[in-house]
Amino acid sequence: MLSQHDVHQRIAMRKKDFSLERALYCDPGVYAADLEQIFYREWLFAVPACELAKPGAYATMQVGACPVVVIRGKDMRIRAFHNVCRHRGQRLCSKVSGSTPNLVCPYHQWTYDLEGKLIFARDMGVDFDPARYGLKKVHCVDLGGVVYICLADVPPPVADLARTAMAYLAPSGLNEAKVAFSSTIIEKGNWKLVIENNRECYHCGGSHPSLCRTYSDNPRMTGMQSSEVAEDGILAHWKRCDAAGLPARFVHHPDFQWRLARIPLLDNAESFTMSTRAAVAKRMGQMPFNDAGSLLMYHYPNTWNHFLADHAITFRVLPISPTETEVTTNWLVHKDAVEGVDYDLKTLTEVWLTTNDEDRQVVEENQRGILSPAYEPGPYSVLQEEGVIQFIDWYCGLMGRRLAPQPAMAAQ
Structure with missing residues (x-):
């Protein structure tokens, strides 16, 4: 098991534009460092807000050692708390999601309101102060x-992401949506392999025949390029979106921790369906036309998303061991869309359910190969795997800074 000093040295010695060495994808010490330096300190995507539609609606998530509950209060504000009773540490909510008028510990019935205030604790004596x-x-x-949480005492700045995301997501009307379907799978691979696999479509033609009916595997359509060097097809799409008041052009964090861009689907396809037509008759929010393409939004370390005219798909990644990762997918539709009338659930979900399973198999085979003593880092394709290079650069840069030895204090 590598120490944090060892992890820092391995990252410092990595070969640029090559995959990481074996230990960085499977060592328990690296996993612990990833949790401590990234997942316990960065903003993490938690849930789509519409999953918590009414006061008392809650969802739980496990971030490393930390169980968290995200809940909508009576004032309609969404809050998050450590899912741990202040009495003897019992988890308050054991279900993935639900609804409750108050948070009641199942052990001794200590009760908290939806804002986290302790309102009942039986037989605790006259000197007990519930506050x-x-x-x-x-x-x-x-x-x-889209709801984000951060476990750090002092979270990183979020204003730029908030301002950009709210502008780009506004036409989708996500607060006027509902969850039509949710899926959670466990991929037997390191969380970085899951993200790497998402950040390129080099593998799409050979692995995702359903997705490739509508989604382009041309790296110049989905790469990190600016408006000045974008392909003619995407430039024409952006101009059409501009005219309709639909934010579309590439915008990103200085270190590419997040990025948003709206790209066209193939041949004026409307949605991720086998027919290429819209899966939902009722459009999301104020979307102006069916073939608005997909607004791609990723945020490291744990989410990528697709926002289309007829529905949205959110993805949440949470590491659960050095070589296991939980991936949760939610399909969102307009809140007034009726299943069996406005959409068919199979049509809505089949492409990405299939794609998720195909990606699971790819990641698991990738992890099995990396576990071999014969594995050694290989070169990335600068054209096809630009997004992977950029993710690994972000990861190594962040971990390198945070694990760097601190200068010794000068003698007094």
Whole structure:
């Protein structure tokens, strides 16, 4: 098991534009460092806000050692708390999601309101002060319909992401949506392999025949390029979106921790369906036309998303061991869309259910190969795997800074 000093040295010695060495994809010490330096310190995508439609609606998530509950209060604000009773540490909510008028510990019935205040604790004596035992808060923001949490005492700045995401997501009307279907799978691979696999379509032609009916595997359509060097097809799409008041052009964090861009689908396809036509008759929010393409939004370390005219798909990645990752996918439709009338669930979900399973197999075979003593880092394609290079650069840059030895204090 590598120490954090060892992890820092391995990252410092990595070969640029090559995959990482074996230990960085499977060592328990690296996993612990990833949790401590990234997942316990960065903003993480939690849930689409519409999943928590009414007061008392909650969803839980496990971030490393930390169980978290995200809940909508009576004031309609969404908050997050450590899912741990202040009495003897029992988890308050054991289900993935649900609804409750108050948060009641199943062990001894300590009860908290939806804002985290302790409102009932039986037989605790006259000197007991309930105000000292409210739930421990987790930072929480709603960015135009996507909810993020941060476990750090002081979270990183989020204003630029908030401003950009809210502008780009506004036409999708995510707060006027509902979850039509949800899927959670476990991929037996390191979380970085899951993200790497998402960040390129080099593998799409050979692995995703259903997705490739509508989604271009041309790296110049989905790469990191600016408006000045974009392909004619995407430039024409952006101009059409501009005219309709639909934010579309590439915008990103200086270190590419996040990026948004709206890209056209193939041959004026409308949605991720086998027919290429819209899966839902009722459009999302204020989307102006069916073939608006997909608004791609990723945010490291744990999410990528597709926002289309007829529906949206959110993806959440959470590491659960050095070589296991939980991937949760939600399909969102307009809240007034009726299943069996406005959409068919199979038509809506079949492409990405299939794609997710194909990606699971790819990641698991990738992990099995990396576990071999014969594995050694290989070169990335600068053309096809630009997004992977950029993710690995972000990961190594962040980990390198945070694991760097601190200068010794000068003698007094």
